[in-house]
Amino acid sequence: MSLTFSRRMERVRPSAIRDLLAHGADPRLISFGGGYPDQRLFPVAELRSVFDSVLSDATGSAALQYTTSEGLPALRAAIADRLAAKGTPTAADDVLIVQGGQQGLDLVGKLMLDAGDTVIVEDPTFLGALIALNPFEPQYATVRIDDEGMDVEHLETVLARHPETKMIYTVPDFHNPTGVTMSLARRTRLIELANQHDLLILEDTPYRELRYDGEHLPTLRSLDTEGRVVHLGSYSKILAPGMRLGWVIADPDVLARLTLLKLAADTQSSTLNMSAILAYTQQYDLDAHIERLVDAYRIKRDLMLATIDDTFPAGIERTTPSGGLFTWLTFPEGFDSTAFMKDVALPEARVAYVPGASFFAVDVKTNHARINFSGLSEDDIVDGISRLGALLTTHLK
Ligand code: PMP
Numbered sequence: 001m002s003l004t005f006s007r008r009m010e011r012v013r014p015s016a017i018r019d020l021l022a023h024g025a026d027p028r029l030i031s032f033g034g035g036y037p038d039q040r041l042f043p044v045a046e047l048r049s050v051f052d053s054v055l056s057d058a059t060g061s062a063a064l065q066y067t068t069s070e071g072l073p074a075l076r077a078a079i080a081d082r083l084a085a086k087g088t089p090t091a092a093d094d095v096l097i098v099q100g101g102q103q104g105l106d107l108v109g110k111l112m113l114d115a116g117d118t119v120i121v122e123d124p125t126f127l128g129a130l131i132a133l134n135p136f137e138p139q140y141a142t143v144r145i146d147d148e149g150m151d152v153e154h155l156e157t158v159l160a161r162h163p164e165t166k167m168i169y170t171v172p173d174f175h176n177p178t179g180v181t182m183s184l185a186r187r188t189r190l191i192e193l194a195n196q197h198d199l200l201i202l203e204d205t206p207y208r209e210l211r212y213d214g215e216h217l218p219t220l221r222s223l224d225t226e227g228r229v230v231h232l233g234s235y236s237k238i239l240a241p242g243m244r245l246g247w248v249i250a251d252p253d254v255l256a257r258l259t260l261l262k263l264a265a266d267t268q269s270s271t272l273n274m275s276a277i278l279a280y281t282q283q284y285d286l287d288a289h290i291e292r293l294v295d296a297y298r299i300k301r302d303l304m305l306a307t308i309d310d311t312f313p314a315g316i317e318r319t320t321p322s323g324g325l326f327t328w329l330t331f332p333e334g335f336d337s338t339a340f341m342k343d344v345a346l347p348e349a350r351v352a353y354v355p356g357a358s359f360f361a362v363d364v365k366t367n368h369a370r371i372n373f374s375g376l377s378e379d380d381i382v383d384g385i386s387r388l389g390a391l392l393t394t395h396l397k
Contacts, residue, residue, distance in 0.1 A: 030384030036375035071097025105132035124359030140361035149182025174324025177370035207324035227251030311389025
């Protein structure tokens with residue numbers, strides 16, 4: 001048999017992170033890879049009780065029935081109210097409920113991109129966004145990112161070189177993989193540039209509510225006056241990724257088209273899971289739950305950064321994330337973090353991280369790593385980082 005697969009499959013590749021998670025089976029491994037929330041903090045008992053109430057005689061049949069492609073109307077309203085209360089004016093009609101932010105990336109890719117179209121992404125950017133957009137065969141242009149997020153001056157240069165650009169993808173809050181946050185001045189400038197060049201901005205915010213210090217900054221969506229920002233959010237990091245629920249916020253014209261694509265992809269998100277999350281938000285206090293997460297993750301972040309500072313040799317830089325789940329390491333030029341993990345960190349210390357190479361859309365840089373601090377216990381953070389620090393001290397001599 002010789003099947004001819006579609007041309008887009010040439011751009012569909014296994015993910016380095018998925019490969020790495022396969023090592024997760026080794027109980028001695030301490031993995032700073034993945035982006036897992038701490039499952040010890042999932043509200044399991046509350047969700048069990050919520051599913052029980054949703055499946056009661058009164059509401060059970062409706063929770064098991066089809067609903068509209070946009071999602072359960074009452075949950076759309078709850079998401080809109082929550083966003084509006086936190087500074088992003090949103091109406092229930094602006095909300096499309098999707099199976100996690102990842103589906104939002106796929107639908108927006110389908111909405112906007114023909115083969116060869118240009119998408120601007122941060123350098124580095126979220127690997128999952130590249131995985132979602134690659135099948136649409138775009139070309140990528142990259143913009144530098146530093147401690148204040150996307151470098152908008154560089155963006156101007158890149159736009160001059162790529163006037164054909166259709167959209168900009170950004171993770172403004174606690175960026176994956178670097179952990180940095182875009183400053184207010186840059187947010188404002190980004191919107192101005194998108195207006196000037198008539199671009200769609202895809203704002204991806206799964207970590208937004210996990211802020212450990214400093215003040216929340218306005219969303220790009222709240223700064224947008226022309227309806228060109230499509231905003232993605234998710235319950236994955238604030239409740240449970242296994243629920244597979246997130247939201248897309250967009251103006252009516254864009255939202256109607258995305259809803260047609262949602263219908264084509266999977267008809268709707270799970271009525272049962274939408275009903276359960278709605279009931280959770282009615283019967284429990286989601287904000288109080290997020291506060292507990294923030295308190296726990298802040299401790300882990302502090303511990304990870306302090307252990308890096310105590311045990312890593314000179315010459316390795318790290319970011320200081322004020323939220324989210326990751327810090328980003330920069331090793332000296334010429335260091336190959338993929339080879340180091342495979343040949344040294346895994347066999348000698350049973351420690352894994354995500355080599356930075358997979359996060360670069362165009363020019364791959366080998367001297368970076370993304371490390372996650374949310375998924376591990378405090379003991380494992382200290383133990384794993386110290387083991388890594390000792391190995392790096394030996395190898396970087
Ligand atoms: N965007 C970013 C930046 C992410 O880091 C993730 C998950 N790691 C997602 C989107 C997708 O998450 P989910 O589909 O679980 O909402």
